[in-house]
Amino acid sequence: MQASRLKAAVAVAAVAALAAGAAGCAKSDRDSGGGSAKTGGTFVFAGAGDPKNFDPIFNDDGESFRPIRQMYETLVTTKPGTADLVGGLAESWEHDPAGKVWTFKLRKGVKFQDGTAFNAAAVCFNFDRWYNMKGAAAQSNMLYYIDVFGGFAKNEADGLGKPIYNKCEAKDDSTAVLTLNQYKGAFPGAFALTSLSIASPDALKKYDADTVKQSGDSFSYSAFATEHPTGTGPFTFGGWDKAKNEITLNRNADYWGEKAKVDKVVIKIIGDESTRKQELRAGTVQGIDFPAPADSKALASEGFQVLPRPAFNILYLGFNQKNPKLQDLRVRQAIAYALNREQLVQTKAPSGAKVADEFMPDTVLGYAPDVQKYEYNPDKAKQLLAQAGASNLTLKFYYPTDVTRPYMPNPQEIFTVLANDLQAVGIKVQGVPRPWNGGYKDDVQTFGKQDIHILGWTGDYNDPGNFVGTFFGRAKNEFGDQRLTDMFSAISAADAKVDENEKKAAYEQVNRDLATKWLPAVPLWHAPPSIVFAKGVSGVTPSPLTDERFVGVTVSNG
Known part of the structure; x- marks a missing residue:
């Protein structure tokens, strides 16, 4: 990453140090009780609640972000276990002294999961999509966008201000230039927000992604958000079986980076905390999140990996x-x-x-x-x-x-x-x-x-x-x-x-x-929340941002 010339945000070293001291990676293969880690198979993680949908821009909660983070990627991301910014879909970035013009040098050879090319035009399509979003229902669901960019080309929801975003230009296939109307201290950190993940323009258009309807107190979302989420990440969407309360993610064999170790990730939605613990002990799930404080010591004494995150x-x-x-x-x-x-x-x-x-x-x-x-x-x-x-x-x-x-x-x-x-x-x-x-x-x-x-x-x-x-x-x-x-x-x-x-x-x-x-x-x-894994699980690093990725996870047979 090219060093920023503007001390705009905050030093992330403090959080990084906390993360390094308090959080470790799910244990290594050689420590897994004599078993050997295997590539392939299925990793099952217990979610605590239903996701809202799978279109990043319309979400703001962890249960939705957990599967979204496996399927999509952002321009900027964080080093595992820290809040340090590193390259994501952008290999590097820089900005002018006023902090209003941001230039991203993009990775080459990346494709969306529908086979279409990731490039600067796709990046600008996403930013323009968010800025030009129509309808009060849709705008009211874009909480992270509003927090970062303030408003839209035409504000239709209540409580919106002037837009921070101005325009995005594709200088060439691997150079996207984002222009803001004013400096904002959130950048560059906000470019790592899961809500600002980059989606396939073709899929967004094909499945009417901008359609959000409100009926009373409820909202309904497009086929893109519910059936065809399409990003660049290491896993693809395999379906949400609401009868079984299971979300299936499949290994993306065409992923541009290091391929996922397991064939599938299943997020099994278990609303009851006691039931999540029971299934962990029974071996039907290999990971749970946010154990009750009284349970952490008991689970650790039983041989489970109880890994605390720094309190952020x-x-x-x-x-x-x-x-x-x-x-x-x-x-x-x-x-x-x-x-x-x-x-x-x-x-x-x-x-x-x-x-x-x-x-x-x-x-x-x-x-x-x-x-x-x-x-x-x-x-x-x-x-x-x-x-x-x-x-x-x-x-x-x-x-x-x-x-x-x-x-x-x-x-x-x-x-x-x-x-x-x-x-x-x-x-x-x-x-x-x-x-x-x-x-x-x-x-x-x-x-x-x-x-x-x-x-x-x-x-x-x-x-x-x-x-x-x-x-x-x-x-x-x-x-x-x-x-x-x-x-x-x-x-x-x-x-x-x-x-x-x-x-x-x-x-x-x-x-x-x-x-x-x-x-x-x-x-x-x-509060420092913990994440818990079965003793044979390796390859997941606890994050102070609760931003765990499953691309490197393996499950041993020991």
Whole structure:
């Protein structure tokens, strides 16, 4: 990779060092108990929930990204086990001093899985497709695109701003030049986002990829997204058998890089955590993700590989200020004081977790050590509620089911602890459980039906905009915070700082203000999630970004 001439993003060395120290690769063949690793066969991994679909641009969750990452690739990617940027479909990249013109030198000889050529024209087709996307339903599903590029050629969904993207030009087959309307600190890290994976233009056109329809609270997607996803990755789509709850990925024999070791990967969707453990022990699956904290030691003692990832995430309790009571800062502060977060971490979080005081880890530029901290103080909470005239407050508390997330291994138990804390200061809680896909995220993020909710984030790249900008950089139904225009402006201004020292200072002030005058949510914890493999599995490296690839996986017969 050509060295960047602009210190625009953040040094990723801190996360890389954490990853190197805390995460290892699933054990080597010679350590697999005497068995020999075999090429071929099938690797079965237990997913915790249904994917939304398989079109990268319409997704923003890990259960969808797991299969997508095996089928597609991005211009820029990360070195396994770290957040260090390395070449993906682009061998190198550079930008002008203003950070507005990015030139990518592309790999040659790469083909999409439908046999068509990957080239600069295909890259530009994808960027132009996203920018020119039509329809409010489609635009509202492109959350990562919006976070990075702000808006479209014509905004049709709510809460969108001016587009960062300007144009893409294919100078020749192996040179794509991307021009932005303004500098954005997310780059080059954002070019590694799974949502910005490059898909086959022919397949996108053939299967009407841009068709997204909304019916009530539900969305339906194109044949491309559900039956014919087509990228350049080491695995091809083999089908989603919803009766068996299985997604099959087949080895791509024409892959441009090192070929996959196994013939098939099967992602078996098992919503119940206990059942996932049972199937791991029975040998019907060879890997599971995000074990409950109490299970990690037991699984390790049984000979399973329990591999921790560095904690590069945040869990938070969000406030929807559509509720007039929650528009009062004193009520939001009362809720913050009411939560015994230290006890929550000690009883429900994975080993090594810690209470969060900000919405990003302390390894990210702009973390401010001097933010206001909300220590557990139920008496203070009651006083603030009384002052605000909200002593008889009733809140609809939404929480997800049928899912385990890196930052949220046990949502039902987390909800129960937090609800008890709130009820202890006189807040009546109406729990509303909703399935992760097909309910929860739409209710919370699209329609804003909740009063409060739990949600979180695993960083995609090491930049403050990927945390606080993603959450609070624009008006969203999740928080009902359209009135907080000064918050949006402050985050936008911080992100626009080209000088690293100025950017650091601006984001530190953003974090201070998030904790005091805005308080759109309460940060709860940073937790190191684990991934678990059977003892004969080799070739998967845990990622701080939960970006594990299965191209090198093998399963021994020992």
